Amino acid sequence: MAEHVIKMPDVGEGVAEAELVEWHVKPGDPVREDMVLAAVMTDKATVEIPSPVEGTVSWLGAEIGETVAVGSPIVKIDIAGDAPAPMDDGEGEAPVAEGLAPQGETVPPPPAAAGEKKPDKESETPKANKPKVAAKSAPPISKAGAPRAEGERPLASPAVRLRAKDAGIDLRQVPGSGPAGRITHDDLDQFIARGSQPVATGLRRDTSVDEVKVVGLRRRIAEKMALAKSRIPHITYVEEVNVSALEDLRARLNAEKRPDRPKLTILPFLMRAMVKAIADQPQLNALYDDDAGVIHRHGGVHVGIAAQTPSGLVVPVVRHAEARDLWDCATEAARLAEAARAGTATREELTGSTITITSLGAMGGVATTPVINYPEVAIIGVNKIMVRPLWDGTQFVPAKMMNLSSSFDHRVIDGWDAAVFVQRIKTLLETPAMIFVD
Template sequence: MANYVFKLPDIGEGIAEAELVEWYVKPGDTVAEDQPLADVMTDKATVELTSPVSGTIVAIHGEVGQLRQIGSALVEFALEGKARAEPVEAAAAAVVPDQTPPPAPASSRPKASPLVRRLAKQGGVNLETVKGSGPHGRIRRPDFEAHVAALRVSPSADEFTESKLVGLRRKIAEKMEISARRIPHFAYVEEADLTALEGARAELNARYGDERPKLTLLPFFVQALVRVLPRFPQINATYDDEAGIVRRYTPVHVGIATQTDNGLIVPVVRNAQDLGLWELAAEIARLAAAARDGTAKRDELSGSTITITSLGTLGGIATTPVINHPEVAIIGPNRLVERPVVRSGAIEVRKMMNVSSSFDHRVVDGYEAARFIGEVKALLESPTLLLAR
């Protein structure tokens, strides 16, 4: 009997390390070739590592939540017969949260995505009791949720539970910490009268609702940004604070902060300046759906030059959004409300919105930020100008 050491493979993206998210094996387990061993996470994706050999687990290296270097030992196997002379590369299926990787050969372990496994572990659900509808019986998230609903699983009655921040949640926490620690934010809030814009939006949806994507306020905000940003190139920019370099962009790649079951994800509308109103509406809807169901591609989740973050009807009066590092600005539309406004000496009920924003004070001065938001406001308040090309 000989031993074989499986090392963390190079899984692309030029990374030097990956975080251990979950172990599926323990010492003493007998595994078959291609059986899942562990999930690891890079900055962009969760990766399921499968066994390159059949054998018995002698040792595993690393704890959940620990960062492991590429090339470091992960699993040691006891093999029957002579050990392989050549190194064996691991099969690693890169997935974003809840995306279904290619089916593995049959094994006794239920087939499921990493997200489903985490949900099952958190809820104490035995996946062997869940019927999967995917290829080769793979358990998809709807299968899991239907199973839980049928069992009427209720939350724990304990006073509190503890869980370690791992995976995507840890990445979000790290990015927010970097942004808050390294970027000197300053906030700016302006109110906008969107009565005319809301009227135009309702009219357009009524006229084209059956033929074109439904228009929310976000496509109008994106159009306003792409119209104004060419006059403020220092805002459509990123800042490499280690090198001291500001990179100003000609195209506008707008990040759309999207809440998912796993946390905040920012898919990117690329070259927004080339898209019309309904094209923007369709692309925003497509990316949001992909982010939520885990099918967004890696290149759809990076490369933004400015971000919009909106809580919709939960938007509150004002917010102080955290800049999406290494960008230098973020725009946060708040809740649209009807309130009395004085116009030409008379009180009228208007549809008003506070538009919150944050800027990197190292790159953007307060005067520039005020002018920028002022021009965005002017377009939003005059839909005729906004829609004119």
């Protein structure tokens, strides 16, 4: 039987390692050619590793969450037949897991600890004339606080049950000292005397703890958020915007749109307003290389749109928003959002933004403190639209109001410049006809 070693492939130009996020096989599983063995992730792009041969998995070289270098062995497959084994760079057999003996062998008992007395034969075998004495003790209490197993009905007389019901005590929590664990009046008295809190009948404590390993996209998000908050001194500026006129315009455009055009949301209007505001303040459309001490101001406005997916938060990028009209921005944003949700967005579509929009839609809240998408210097947060009273100079009138919660890198953007930028966007959104005027 030959052994085939599969190594971590080159998953992208300039990529030296990848994180193992999923195994599709385990040792002993039969595999066929082109069957997917594992999935690895790099730069938010997931790559599947297929099997080039047919055989049986004999060894896995990494655990989920581990980072594996390109070229490192990750799977060994036994191939039936007498064909010579492929080159495996000197890799030997997979190590046997500690504590497990090969099949057919017996695991010897562990040696006695130092100072521990071995039981003699006389103590191992009870004497015939020595009577057995059963110690009377209450049933052990489980870690969850209940002395009996899930679904086990406590034994008690009707009088004891009535007392427990009147006191609001769940008898499943009371240890019983009677025959077969029966609960007596004395047991109930002792339970109350210990200061045990009454438990509502039908409710049980849940002390379970699930351990969820942070891997894959969730791990990348955690690392990037920690990097952004540790290196960027954030300043957050919140301003309310009257979007009544914008919402009226959006409703009319959607009612009269052509079949080949997508439904307009508020995002394409905001993207076009940001393009106009950036033309006056190009320092907002920049990436800050704080290691080199260099700010890269970009002429092209590449708008990242934070999108929630089943796997976590990703940021697809609408490139060159300055060269797109309202409908083109809407079309591209919708396409990228769908690709992100389906998991088909490419690496190029998920990288390269110069400024980001984040929105929680109808759940956007009154105000937020968005985290900047490092190494950008600004992020614009959209909160939900709510009808609120607005003073028009003579009276209060109902208006559709929305807050913009925006964060800026205070090393690069002064508070005054941040306010000017947001006020410019506010003016354009409150007077949407200005968005279309060059």
